Amino acid sequence: MRMVDIISKKRDGKELTTQEINFFIEGYTKGTIPDYQASALTMAIYFKDMTEKERADLTMAMVNSGETIDLSAIEGIKVDKHSTGGVGDTTTLVLAPLVSAVGVPVAKMSGRGLGHTGGTIDKLESIDGFHVEITKNKFIELVNKNKVAVIGQSGNLTPADKKLYALRDVTGSVESIPLIASSIMSKKIAAGADAIVLDVKTGAGAFMKTEEDAEKLAHAMVKIGNNVGRRTMAVISDMSQPLGFAIGNALEVKEAINTLKGEGPEDLTELVLTLGSQMVMLAKKANTLEEARQMLEAVIKNGKALEKFKVFLKNQGGDESVADNPDKLPQAKYKIEVPAKKSGFVSNIVADEIGLAAMLLGAGRATKEDTIDLAVGLVLNKKVGDSIQKGESLVTIYANKENVEEVKSKIYENISINNKAEKPVLIHKIITE
Numbered sequence: 260m261r262m263v264d265i266i267s268k269k270r271d272g273k274e275l276t277t278q279e280i281n282f283f284i285e286g287y288t289k290g291t292i293p294d295y296q297a298s299a300l301t302m303a304i305y306f307k308d309m310t311e312k313e314r315a316d317l318t319m320a321m322v323n324s325g326e327t328i329d330l331s332a333i334e335g336i337k338v339d340k341h342s343t344g345g346v347g348d349t350t351t352l353v354l355a356p357l358v359s360a361v362g363v364p365v366a367k368m369s370g371r372g373l374g375h376t377g378g379t380i381d382k383l384e385s386i387d388g389f390h391v392e393i394t395k396n397k398f399i400e401l402v403n404k405n406k407v408a409v410i411g412q413s414g415n416l417t418p419a420d421k422k423l424y425a426l427r428d429v430t431g432s433v434e435s436i437p438l439i440a441s442s443i444m445s446k447k448i449a450a451g452a453d454a455i456v457l458d459v460k461t462g463a464g465a466f467m468k469t470e471e472d473a474e475k476l477a478h479a480m481v482k483i484g485n486n487v488g489r490r491t492m493a494v495i496s497d498m499s500q501p502l503g504f505a506i507g508n509a510l511e512v513k514e515a516i517n518t519l520k521g522e523g524p525e526d527l528t529e530l531v532l533t534l535g536s537q538m539v540m541l542a543k544k545a546n547t548l549e550e551a552r553q554m555l556e557a558v559i560k561n562g563k564a565l566e567k568f569k570v571f572l573k574n575q576g577g578d579e580s581v582a583d584n585p586d587k588l589p590q591a592k593y594k595i596e597v598p599a600k601k602s603g604f605v606s607n608i609v610a611d612e613i614g615l616a617a618m619l620l621g622a623g624r625a626t627k628e629d630t631i632d633l634a635v636g637l638v639l640n641k642k643v644g645d646s647i648q649k650g651e652s653l654v655t656i657y658a659n660k661e662n663v664e665e666v667k668s669k670i671y672e673n674i675s676i677n678n679k680a681e682k683p684v685l686i687h688k689i690i691t692e
Contacts, residue, residue, distance in 0.1 A: 262286065262296045269303040277316045284320035288419045297423070298430040301438060309437035314479060315486040317437065321445035324419035328368065330451035332399050335364045336542040339452035340534060341443060343476070346464040346614035347501035351379045352515035353523070353531045354538070356568035359406035360558040363542040366402045367409045368416075368450045376614070376623045377508050377631045380411060385509040385589050385633035389577030407571045417445045439466075440479035447484075454490040454541035456534055457481070461687060462499030464610020470495065470687055477690040485692075490541050493690040496530055497683050500608035500643050503527035507622040507636015509588040510657060516585050519565045526642070526685050532556070533686055589634035591657035597670050602649045605641045606680035609673035613637065616669040620658050635659055637670075644682035 265279050283300060286292035309317065330337050338358070342348055351369065359365045369379035369391070376382070383389050391411040393401070401408035420442050427433045447455050457480055460466070461473035477493035484491025503524040505514040517523045518531065532552055539551035558564045569579040581587045617623065621632035638655045641647050654670050656663050 262292050262300075266296060266299045266303060269300060269307055272307045274310050275313055275316075277312075280313065280316045281320050284317070284324055284419045287422060288324045294426055298426055298432070301423070301427055301430065301432040301435070304437060305432045305435040311482050311486060314437045314441055314483050318441040318444045318448065318483050319487055321417050321419045321423070321441060322449045325415045325417050325449065327449045328395070328416075328451035330366050330399070330402075330453075333364050333366055333402050335362075336453045337364050337366050337451065338454045338456060338538045338542045339367070339447055339450060340456045340458065340538060341447055342458040343443070343460050343466055345460045345498040345502060346610045346617075347376075347503045347506045347511065347527075348460075348498075349382075349503055349505070349511045349515050349518070349527060350458065350531055350534060352382060352512060353518045353527070354535055355407050355409065356519060356571055357531065357555055357558065357564045358535050358538050359571075360564045360567040361539060361544060361554045362406060363539055363544055364402050365407045366398065366451070367407075368412050369409055370412045376506060376511065376617060376636065377633075379409065381631055381633070382508045382511050383409065383577070385512055386572060386577040386581050387587070389572060389575055391575065393575065401574050405567075405570050405574060407567065408574065409571075416449050420445050436475050436479050439476060440483055444480050444483045444487075448487060448489060452489065454538075455484050455492075456537045456541065457491065457493035458530070458534055459493050459495050459690075460498035461495055462497050462610060462683075463612075464501060464614060465498040474688060474690070477688075478692070481690050481692060492537055492541070494530075494533055494537065495687040495690065496533075497526075497685050497687060498610055499683050501610050501613055501639060502530065504639045504642075505636065506614060506617040506638075507620075507657060508631060508633040509590075510636040510638060512581070512588055513585040516565070516568070516582055519559065519568055519582075521559045524642075529685055537689075591634040591636075591659055593656075593658045593661060593663075595656040595658060595663055595667075596652040597654040597656060597667055598650050599641075599647045599653050599676060600649065600671070601676055602647065603676040603678055604680035605643050605645050605647060605653075605674060606677040607675040608639070608643055612669060612673040613639075616666045616673070619666050619669065620656070620660075620663070632659055637666075642682075644680050647676060 467473040536551040545551035620635040
């Protein structure tokens, strides 16, 4: 088998066999296939697409390129949730304790984040003492005992995907549905989930800017999951403005705690209940989505969700008292209000630009080597559709430096106030095929 023949075959729009895809992934992972041939094939895929079978084969070839996590020792159906990212996306911090509080095992593997704010692990590490460096045996023991634990991503999970993603990033082939879908799904499958709930974002703060593109990606991932034996569904949710109010690590943890108490932002609460209901259904803990939602609402109301959060923190070395006293989280030195320059209704908040404003404060990473300031960030005081008076605070800046003029300018440039405005639809579609 020769790589040049595989490239030519895909260039001509023909379907690659399982053996050809495996040959490519194995050779590229080992280094016997050079970057220039791999980039030629990814570009051919970009232009000629892949069939459902090819997509499933590519995903499994990437899964098998490294170690896989065996969660069979965990009792029950393990349901994982993946979000395609966004600004202020605090859902995992709420979902893990919430869903586990109704008896669904949540064995979560998370990473650190590049971009506007840190990843789930960075956010959790703003809680004093919390750590994800636990052994696989301890991880499984905690999930069996308390239904929830979070561990750091293994370095040798899907190495083919890491190599391929880095290559696509510099060769103009990132925006390819089969390549994005297989990249995401390979990591989820290698992490050992039995079922997967996908939160596919659409809007200015999302990777998929249009609903049409988000739907194509959602269908692709759901089909891959189901084709390789994982029950998979997707929710297409709005990211035209940040989710919730908080953007920043400790600030998002505080917002997650409020949400677990039933006092969180309307949009974050609704999304968490939508995703959580699907997780409960896939885990076969409820017969209908309505029943699943009622179970989740009940554990928020009776305090069991917050109690589960405390147990989760304590098990992994974290100070559980932050759940009752969020002021113990890292605090910024300066709190600066950004007043509205006129009265009206907030008509637009450009999510990714507001995320960059938080990054200017030190809330995120531009490179893997950057250090995150866990205390800083932004809290929106108004969302799209809300009325505001001139002089009223649009956004509160939490900073560890006095000069935040650049951040203020970015906020003013990317939040519009007009005579009328409509609230965006939060849940666009549910994909279950």
